[in-house]
Amino acid sequence: ALRYNPAEIEPRWQALWDADPALYAAEAHDSGKAKYYCLEMLPYPSGQLHMGHVRNYAIGDALARFMWMRGRNVLHPMGWDAFGLPAENAALKNKRQPEEWTLANIAAMKVQMRRIGLSYDWANEVTTCLPDYYRWNQWFFLKMFEAGLAYRKKSKVNWCPECATVLANEQVVGGCCWRHETTIVEQRDLTQWFLRISKYADELLDGLDTMEGWPEKVRTMQKNWIGRSEGTFVDFAVEGSDEKIKVFTTRVDTIFGATLVALAPEHVLTTAFAEADGELAARVQTMIDEQKAAKAAGDLGAIEKKGCATGRFALNPFNGERVPIWVANYILADYGTGAIMSVPAHDERDFEFATKYGLPVKRVVAPNLDTAELALPYLAEEEGVLIDSGAWSGEACLEAQEKMAAFAEAGGFGKKTTTYRLKDWGVSRQRYWGTPIPMVYCAACGEEPIPLRAEDLPVLLPAQVEITQQGGSPLGRVDAFVNTTCPRCGGPAKRETDTMDTFVDSSWYFYRYTDAKNDSAPFDSAKANYWFPIDQYIGGVEHAILHLIYSRFWTKVMRDLGLIENSEPAERLFTQGMVIKDGAKMSKSKGNVVSPDLMIERYGADATRMYALFAAPPDRDLDWQEDGVAGVSRFLSRVYRLATKYKDVRGDGPAVGGEKLLRTLHQTIAKLTQDFDGRWHFNTCIASIMILVNEIQASEPAMDSGEIPASVVAEVFRSLTLMLAPFAPFLAAELWAELGGTGVVFRQTWPVADAELAKESELEIPVQINGKLVIVVKVPAESDEETIKAAAMADEKVVARLDGKTVVKVVVVKSRLVNLVVK
Numbered sequence: 001a002l003r004y005n006p007a008e009i010e011p012r013w014q015a016l017w018d019a020d021p022a023l024y025a026a027e028a029h030d031s032g033k034a035k036y037y038c039l040e041m042l043p044y045p046s047g048q049l050h051m052g053h054v055r056n057y058a059i060g061d062a063l064a065r066f067m068w069m070r071g072r073n074v075l076h077p078m079g080w081d082a083f084g085l086p087a088e089n090a091a092l093k094n095k096r097q098p099e100e101w102t103l104a105n106i107a108a109m110k111v112q113m114r115r116i117g118l119s120y121d122w123a124n125e126v127t128t129c130l131p132d133y134y135r136w137n138q139w140f141f142l143k144m145f146e147a148g149l150a151y152r153k154k155s156k157v158n159w160c161p162e163c164a165t166v167l168a169n170e171q172v173v174g175g176c177c178w179r180h181e182t183t184i185v186e187q188r189d190l191t192q193w194f195l196r197i198s199k200y201a202d203e204l205l206d207g208l209d210t211m212e213g214w215p216e217k218v219r220t221m222q223k224n225w226i227g228r229s230e231g232t233f234v235d236f237a238v239e240g241s242d243e244k245i246k247v248f249t250t251r252v253d254t255i256f257g258a259t260l261v262a263l264a265p266e267h268v269l270t271t272a273f274a275e276a277d278g279e280l281a282a283r284v285q286t287m288i289d290e291q292k293a294a295k296a297a298g299d300l301g302a303i304e305k306k307g308c309a310t311g312r313f314a315l316n317p318f319n320g321e322r323v324p325i326w327v328a329n330y331i332l333a334d335y336g337t338g339a340i341m342s343v344p345a346h347d348e349r350d351f352e353f354a355t356k357y358g359l360p361v362k363r364v365v366a367p368n369l370d371t372a373e374l375a376l377p378y379l380a381e382e383e384g385v386l387i388d389s390g391a392w393s394g395e396a397c398l399e400a401q402e403k404m405a406a407f408a409e410a411g412g413f414g415k416k417t418t419t420y421r422l423k424d425w426g427v428s429r430q431r432y433w434g435t436p437i438p439m440v441y442c443a444a445c446g447e448e449p450i451p452l453r454a455e456d457l458p459v460l461l462p463a464q465v466e467i468t469q470q471g472g473s474p475l476g477r478v479d480a481f482v483n484t485t486c487p488r489c490g491g492p493a494k495r496e497t498d499t500m501d502t503f504v505d506s507s508w509y510f511y512r513y514t515d516a517k518n519d520s521a522p523f524d525s526a527k528a529n530y531w532f533p534i535d536q537y538i539g540g541v542e543h544a545i546l547h548l549i550y551s552r553f554w555t556k557v558m559r560d561l562g563l564i565e566n567s568e569p570a571e572r573l574f575t576q577g578m579v580i581k582d583g584a585k586m587s588k589s590k591g592n593v594v595s596p597d598l599m600i601e602r603y604g605a606d607a608t609r610m611y612a613l614f615a616a617p618p619d620r621d622l623d624w625q626e627d628g629v630a631g632v633s634r635f636l637s638r639v640y641r642l643a644t645k646y647k648d649v650r651g652d653g654p655a656v657g658g659e660k661l662l663r664t665l666h667q668t669i670a671k672l673t674q675d676f677d678g679r680w681h682f683n684t685c686i687a688s689i690m691i692l693v694n695e696i697q698a699s700e701p702a703m704d705s706g707e708i709p710a711s712v713v714a715e716v717f718r719s720l721t722l723m724l725a726p727f728a729p730f731l732a733a734e735l736w737a738e739l740g741g742t743g744v745v746f747r748q749t750w751p752v753a754d755a756e757l758a759k760e761s762e763l764e765i766p767v768q769i770n771g772k773l774v775i776v777v778k779v780p781a782e783s784d785e786e787t788i789k790a791a792a793m794a795d796e797k798v799v800a801r802l803d804g805k806t807v808v809k810v811v812v813v814k815s816r817l818v819n820l821v822v823k
């Protein structure tokens with residue numbers, strides 16, 4: 001027989017598949033079939049697929065093929081998240097235009113994807129940097145502007161003085177620029193565009209509770225990111241002025257224990273106080289700098305608490321008490337009101353701060369029942385009761401919160417409120433390679449930005465723009481782009497020169513897949529409503545927050561615009577583990593990258609992708625071992641040898657003989673079928689295919705002699721080939737043809753497990769004496785209790801142990817265990 005040669009088999013099938021664009025095409029939305037939308041996160045076109053991609057796509061591909069074989073109408077699309085900074089960096093370095101660089105990378109990666117044999121429906125490919133896609137970003141932006149969901153405001157941005165440009169938070173590393181490791185990133189005020197995601201904060205949060213198909217850890221991360229907090233605003237008057245300090249507290253019940261009021265270093269009153277006090281100004285500036293560095297490093301919590309008194313005082317509206325006003329570095333300017341009432345006795349951070357500066361600690365909460373002294377700070381809320389709190393003394397904390405908030409509201413110095421950590425989404429980027437924002441400014445019409453009309457779209461990104469290290473938006477230097485006419489008065493106007501955050505592109509790309517060629521709408525609602533929600537979304541956990549919150553937000557906006565019916569984009573989400581090598585994440589910077597191309601060259605695409613599924617459960621990290629790929633390749637050789645040896649064996653109908661082989665076969669089918677429906681332990685699925693192949697190999701003499709009838713041999717190889725199809729599509733296609741199968745293997749019906757045939761013929765029953773395991777006996781399956789008892793008592797080892805003892809009792813537990821109680 002011929003040897004297994006993937007280098008010959010795979011390109012041959014690839015050419016056939018490429019010539020058949022209908023092979024992986026989704027059927028129409030009105031086909032009447034049950035649909036399955038299988039989606040993997042789209043890659044950034046860096047130019048090279050890495051193993052993390054291969055793993056992600058191998059999971060999705062296996063699933064898509066399985067669903068086809070289960071008769072579903074499958075949508076399995078792919079696209080390119082093609083805007084973004086790397087293209088500009090490459091342009092700077094190589095003097096190539098971002099567009100040319102990006103499109104060349106896409107072409108190269110598509111070749112790789114085809115080589116791997118991924119089952120994508122290329123008819124619905126989406127490339128986010130092309131005008132036929134990004135024009136709809138602009139269209140959505142206008143819709144949001146109209147609905148009050150897109151607006152401009154001044155806000156702080158990260159600024160690298162060396163790059164002379166704005167940096168995204170991810171580009172700030174340890175407080176410094178990612179490209180200039182010793183340059184401290186500054187904060188600058190810029191007018192920016194925002195999308196009002198905060199409007200959906202409650203819905204985004206509450207929805208998480210019902211999203212059972214999403215991993216718990218992702219839901220928790222989103223919950224914390226949204227950070228809803230119920231509390232109260234309370235106004236403290238500043239002594240000797242008309243000013244008020246509005247604080248946000250979740251524990252208004254503890255207000256009699258407030259021993260100071262603390263302001264964020266960037267609070268407007270801090271600035272006002274500092275203007276009149278040079279020393280204070282200097283100390284505040286130091287705090288601001290330190291806070292920024294810590295914030296950029298992502299560990300504000302770890303910052304050493306520092307502060308200073310302002311010399312001013314505030315009045316507690318509940319009891320008129322005079323408390324000092326401090327500035328403290330642990331108060332965030334952009335959370336709550338940027339000011340707090342500090343209650344050291346009952347808040348950990350306040351306690352640490354007060355201890356450091358020797359400030360008074362006043363206890364106002366005691367445990368409900370047992371009033372014994374407790375260590376401070378005492379944080380209890382549910383079981384606490386107020387003391388030394390005027391008229392509220394003796395009230396339980398939670399009830400007091402309600403009553404005291406109502407009291408403050410009635411008195412006009414407070415209000416119940418809900419605060420969120422989630423901030424509106426700043427989408428302006430001072431970048432070239434992104435979607436132009438479709439707004440103009442017209443001096444004649446006034447200050448306000450003017451939206452373009454739908455018929456003015458797309459605003460094309462000009463080609464051949466010079467990318468330099470200069471600051472500001474590159475589009476601002478392209479006169480032909482900037483100068484336009486005002487859609488309102490027809491006079492001269494200037495375009496907005498910022499572009500959109502690339503997370504906009506990925507917020508709705510999966511809707512476009514349902515109708516990627518549509519040039520009169522982002523997509524046809526009927527199509528989207530058929531395909532959505534996505535049945536299974538698969539990607540990296542690094543997208544747990546931004547992408548997966550923004551796309552949930554976008555879905556809700558589209559629903560409210562009447563475009564779709566669903567409120568959530570994906571029914572189920574799966575986050576796969578990382579690919580590591582030698583204990584570290586596979587990455588260029590670690591220098592431990594294994595190229596998929598090299599693996600394919602050495603072992604074939606089937607072995608490479610099957611190894612990616614076999615080497616670890618899909619949600620765990622996978623330690624890449626080339627030996628393992630070689631092992632999978634040897635396994636596939638074995639399959640090939642056996643299948644081609646018996647390819648001409650034919651026989652009809654059930655026959656006697658081969659029960660053991662049939663049992664293994666049907667157990668394997670049952671295991672795979674069950675796993676594909678949710679557990680996805682593809683590693684153990686492949687292991688059970690391997691066990692089946694071992695069993696086939698052990699049965700060779702019996703198959704050769706005819707002891708195992710031809711009908712069984714034929715069934716075994718037919719089913720084996722079908723089960724390989726999701727994991728090793730090239731080999732499966734080859735064997736299907738060799739076995740004389742008709743049609744495409746991926747459109748055959750998935751084999752059905754026969755529970756009778758899968759049943760074990762013998763049961764293994766552990767026998768215990770006084771609870772200690774002695775031996776395992778074998779009995780025919782479905783033996784009754786008496787038979788099991790008898791078999792246990794007749795066993796030699798058991799007989800020897802019972803010598804000279806009395807059996808008091810014999811217990812048979814559910815035909816699974818025998819316990820002998822002896823004296």
Ligand code: ANZ
Pocket residue numbers: 229248249250251254264330331332333334335336337338339340341342343345346347419
């Ligand atoms: C008094 C108090 C007493 C507080 C007590 C807590 C316990 P979450 O739950 O995260 O929303 N806080 C308010 N604004 C802040 C800011 N800008 N920077 C830092 N801390 C701030 O936390 C709300 C609590 O965090 C608020 O309730 C406030 O401290 C503090 F026994 O007020 B609390």
Ligand code: ZN
Pocket residue numbers: 160161162163164177178179180183
């Ligand atoms: Zn820099």
Ligand code: ZN
Pocket residue numbers: 442443444445486487488489490491493
């Ligand atoms: Zn105008």
